[in-house]
Amino acid sequence: MRSRDTRTAYLLLAPSLFGVAAFLVLPILVVMWMALQRWDLIGPRTFVGLDNVVAVAQDGRFARSLLVTAVFVAIVIPAQTVLGLVAALLLNRGLRGSAVFRVVYVLPWICAPLVLGVVWRWILAPTDGALNALLGRRIEWLADPALALPSVAAVTVWTQVGYVALFFVAGLRAIPSTVLEAALLDGAGAWQTFRLVTLPLLRPTLFFVLVTGVISSFQVFDSVYALTPNGGPQGVTDVVAGRIYYEAFESRAVGQAAVMAVVLFVLLAAITLAQQRWFARRTTYDLST
Amino acid sequence: MTTPSRLRGAVSTGATYLLLVVGALLTLAPFLLSLLTAVKTPGQFAAQPVLAPPAPPTVANFAELFGERYDFVPPIVVTAQVVAVILIGQLLFSVFAAYAFARLRFPGRDALFWLYLATLMVPQAVTIIPLYSVFADLGLRNTFWALVLPQLFGSPYAIFLLREYFRTIPGDLLDAAKLDGAGTLRTLRHVVVPISRPILATLAIITVVTHWNSFLWPLVITTGRQWQVLTVATVSLQSQFNGNWTIVMAATTVAILPLLVLFLLFQRHVIRSITITGFH
Numbered sequence: 001m002r003s004r005d006t007r008t009a010y011l012l013l014a015p016s017l018f019g020v021a022a023f024l025v026l027p028i029l030v031v032m033w034m035a036l037q038r039w040d041l042i043g044p045r046t047f048v049g050l051d052n053v054v055a056v057a058q059d060g061r062f063a064r065s066l067l068v069t070a071v072f073v074a075i076v077i078p079a080q081t082v083l084g085l086v087a088a089l090l091l092n093r094g095l096r097g098s099a100v101f102r103v104v105y106v107l108p109w110i111c112a113p114l115v116l117g118v119v120w121r122w123i124l125a126p127t128d129g130a131l132n133a134l135l136g137r138r139i140e141w142l143a144d145p146a147l148a149l150p151s152v153a154a155v156t157v158w159t160q161v162g163y164v165a166l167f168f169v170a171g172l173r174a175i176p177s178t179v180l181e182a183a184l185l186d187g188a189g190a191w192q193t194f195r196l197v198t199l200p201l202l203r204p205t206l207f208f209v210l211v212t213g214v215i216s217s218f219q220v221f222d223s224v225y226a227l228t229p230n231g232g233p234q235g236v237t238d239v240v241a242g243r244i245y246y247e248a249f250e251s252r253a254v255g256q257a258a259v260m261a262v263v264l265f266v267l268l269a270a271i272t273l274a275q276q277r278w279f280a281r282r283t284t285y286d287l288s289t
Numbered sequence: 290m291t292t293p294s295r296l297r298g299a300v301s302t303g304a305t306y307l308l309l310v311v312g313a314l315l316t317l318a319p320f321l322l323s324l325l326t327a328v329k330t331p332g333q334f335a336a337q338p339v340l341a342p343p344a345p346p347t348v349a350n351f352a353e354l355f356g357e358r359y360d361f362v363p364p365i366v367v368t369a370q371v372v373a374v375i376l377i378g379q380l381l382f383s384v385f386a387a388y389a390f391a392r393l394r395f396p397g398r399d400a401l402f403w404l405y406l407a408t409l410m411v412p413q414a415v416t417i418i419p420l421y422s423v424f425a426d427l428g429l430r431n432t433f434w435a436l437v438l439p440q441l442f443g444s445p446y447a448i449f450l451l452r453e454y455f456r457t458i459p460g461d462l463l464d465a466a467k468l469d470g471a472g473t474l475r476t477l478r479h480v481v482v483p484i485s486r487p488i489l490a491t492l493a494i495i496t497v498v499t500h501w502n503s504f505l506w507p508l509v510i511t512t513g514r515q516w517q518v519l520t521v522a523t524v525s526l527q528s529q530f531n532g533n534w535t536i537v538m539a540a541t542t543v544a545i546l547p548l549l550v551l552f553l554l555f556q557r558h559v560i561r562s563i564t565i566t567g568f569h
Binding site for chain 1: 302305306308309312313315316317319320322323326334335338339340381382383385386388389390393394395396398401404405408410411412413414415416417418419420421422423425438439440441442443445448473498501502504505509519520523524527528532534537538540541544545548549552553556559560
């Protein structure tokens with residue numbers, strides 16, 4: 001019986017095991033191997049040892065892309081979290097039509113970030129774009145080195161606020177109304193109740209939103225590619241995923257791109273583990289007892 | 290209720306609605322503005338203020354988009370085919386794997402499940418280069434298979450979700466099927482799948498949305514028009530005809546519309562699914 005189960009199980013697992021091994025595990029090993037080679041996408045590969053690592057370390061653009069990405073994450077995460085929480089509080093007041101607003105807010109999130117990037121590229125266009133027409137001014141949203149990264153970050157926030165809000169709505173619903181009523185009976189004002197009761201109880205949701213948000217914004221590519229191709233003015237929007245792409249498929253320095261990919265992998269794994277640790281250490285409030 | 294507190298209630302309700310409406314306008318404006326531009330003639334767009342209403346609205350841009358010059362039909366067909374094949378593969382193989390993890394005992398189960406979960410951490414920007422290299426070596430660049438193969442065999446994410454669901458199926462039900470002489474495949478088809486319809490519908494929607502919107506992999510693994518998907522076609526149209534915003538906005542409208550319709554039809558399902566799954 002047991003051995004029949006085993007055979008059945010492995011037969012059922014075979015396709016997905018192949019998929020996981022071939023397209024998720026093997027690539028990690030291959031990319032490490034590629035980091036030690038020189039390749040231009042077409043010709044033969046030559047083993048060059050750590051030459052690529054040295055080249056990437058000496059080329060300031062990779063370090064810059066890490067910094068750009070960090071700034072991008074530092075703008076997007078607080079903005080989308082605060083706005084998402086505000087939207088959730090508004091949606092959670094139980095007013096008529098809340099469901100309709102909720103649907104509207106999620107719309108951008110369903111669409112391809114690439115396509116929304118193209119739409120916003122027109123909206124932010126200097127002479128014939130919608131935003132400047134509305135403002136009656138001529139602002140170079142995407143070409144001015146000081147404005148390009150905040151503009152790209154703003155578009156990302158616009159895309160994700162509704163999605164973040166959904167999680168907060170779910171989190172708010174999980175808070176028993178008795179807890180809030182007790183706070184009010186104790187004479188707490190609305191702000192006090194929010195700060196001392198609601199917010200601590202939302203901590204698990206907050207962590208989930210922050211963790212997934214940081215990990216996904218760290219890999220941003222599509223919308224940045226559509227809004228500001230080739231790293232934007234003076235490379236101010238050259239995010240890591242974009243740098244890897246341009247290095248491999250435009251400059252054809254595949255080995256160096258592989259080095260960057262390995263660094264990104266290690267970095268994201270470290271971030272994920274650190275966040276998990278932190279998350280595990282924090283106590284969450286158990287209301288079931 | 291005293292009058293001042295009732296007044297305060299009314300004011301706060303009014304303020305809430307005001308903020309909700311402002312949020313909705315900010316969310317919808319880009320969609321409406323791009324549609325506004327998509328139904329203008331290039332001449333009107335160039336001659337009149339950007340925000341002027343289309344007079345009269347025209348479908349000329351859409352006709353042109355599907356005409357010989359831009360030829361936007363093939364990318365839609367390719368995208369639909371890719372999504373359909375991936376959808377079938379992912380649902381089928383994810384159900385297989387999830388059932389094994391949830392319902393069968395076998396050596397190595399926990400280690401394998403841990404491995405599947407760990408792969409959720411692998412970023413796409415990391416796998417794109419080695420996958421390109423492998424597909425190039427196999428001579429599969431710029432083929433239909435290159436677009437679907439990496440996604441065809443189930444996703445660890447879907448397997449994780451389905452496993453959670455399958456664990457809740459009462460054991461008696463599965464035992465009864467076994468007693469009736471049903472093999473594993475028949476049990477899956479006649480017991481497990483019918484019970485799991487809600488989660489399967491959710492996964493189907495997630496899969497369609499994710500792969501309809503997919504961009505980076507198709508961008509690197511295909512060249513030219515033959516296997517160009519909708520996202521790649523849209524951005525290449527934009528860079529090729531930069532400034533011809535009427536035709537570009539017609540293209541973005543076409544690229545977005547199918548998913549918007551799908552979303553509005555199944556919005557309850559999608560919204561619930563996002564919060565239970567936190568999919569990405």
